Amino acid sequence: DIQMTQSPSFLSASxxxxxxxxxxxxxxxxxxxxxxQQEPGKAPKVLIYGASTxxxxxxxxxxxxxxxxxxxxxxxxxxxxDFATYYCQQIHAYPLTFGPGTKLDFK
Amino acid sequence: xxxxxxxxxxxVQPGRSLRISCAASGFIFGNYAMFWVRxxxxxxxxxxxxxxxxxxxxxxxxxVKGRFTISRDNSNSTxxxxxxxxxxxxxxxxxxxxxxxxxxxxxWDPMDVWGQGTTVAVxx
Numbered sequence: 001d002i003q004m005t006q007s008p009s010f011l012s013a014s015x016x017x018x019x020x021x022x023x024x025x026x027x028x029x030x031x032x033x034x035x036x037q038q039e040p041g042k043a044p045k046v047l048i049y050g051a052s053t054x055x056x057x058x059x060x061x062x063x064x065x066x067x068x069x070x071x072x073x074x075x076x077x078x079x080x081x082d083f084a085t086y087y088c089q090q091i092h093a094y095p096l097t098f099g100p101g102t103k104l105d106f107k
Numbered sequence: 108x109x110x111x112x113x114x115x116x117x118x119v120q121p122g123r124s125l126r127i128s129c130a131a132s133g134f135i136f137g138n139y140a141m142f143w144v145r146x147x148x149x150x151x152x153x154x155x156x157x158x159x160x161x162x163x164x165x166x167x168x169x170x171v172k173g174r175f176t177i178s179r180d181n182s183n184s185t186x187x188x189x190x191x192x193x194x195x196x197x198x199x200x201x202x203x204x205x206x207x208x209x210x211x212x213x214x215w216d217p218m219d220v221w222g223q224g225t226t227v228a229v230x231x
Contacts, residue, residue, distance in 0.1 A: 089152075
């Protein structure tokens with residue numbers, strides 16, 4: 001099975017900050033990686049897929065990069081609605097696996 | 108609008124069975140592969156199962172293989188998860204989700220539409 005890790009697990013930041021979350025896969029997954037945002041009590045929402053393709057309707061302050069085993073999600077200027085938990089997911093092979101999540105909260 | 112609505116959750120005793128459903132609307136359900144994903148209280152997301160658009164191909168996570176069965180009724184635009192031999196560790200919010208693209212492959216594309224989730228609590 002492909003193991004996914006994320007760092008950091010928790011991130012404290014302020015509105016306007018630039019933040020980066022890293023996701024690593026235990027083997028090469030090419031660019032078959034998606035990023036999801038989950039607000040408390042709500043279902044996840046896809047932000048980025050194919051490692052770097054922004055889902056339609058997602059603000060351009062979100063961006064993704066990487067290939068192979070190391071990926072990043074960057075939020076260029078944090079907005080109040082961005083304080084949530086972020087998960088990466090590999091879509092390269094079954095079983096599909098999610099990273100453990102990065103909780104982004106107010107500093 | 109495109110929507111998924113789960114139902115059927117509740118409290119069930121260990122060892123018993125439960126079937127949860129996911130009603131789809133706003134899109135041609137029979138064209139899309141569908142997933143079940145769960146989230147235990149305070150924990151992360153866990154993929155459970157996938158079913159192809161025609162019901163012919165499926166995969167399961169090891170944690171539920173042999174106990175859970177995914178199925179679909181395309182004529183009623185509904186996805187199901189039959190859960191048998193339930194354990195305390197199956198307690199979670201269960202989400203259904205749609206693969207973002209149509210087609211036979213079950214990989215490479217994300218889950219682009221999610222339901223609101225249904226809660227299953229396994230307790231004596």
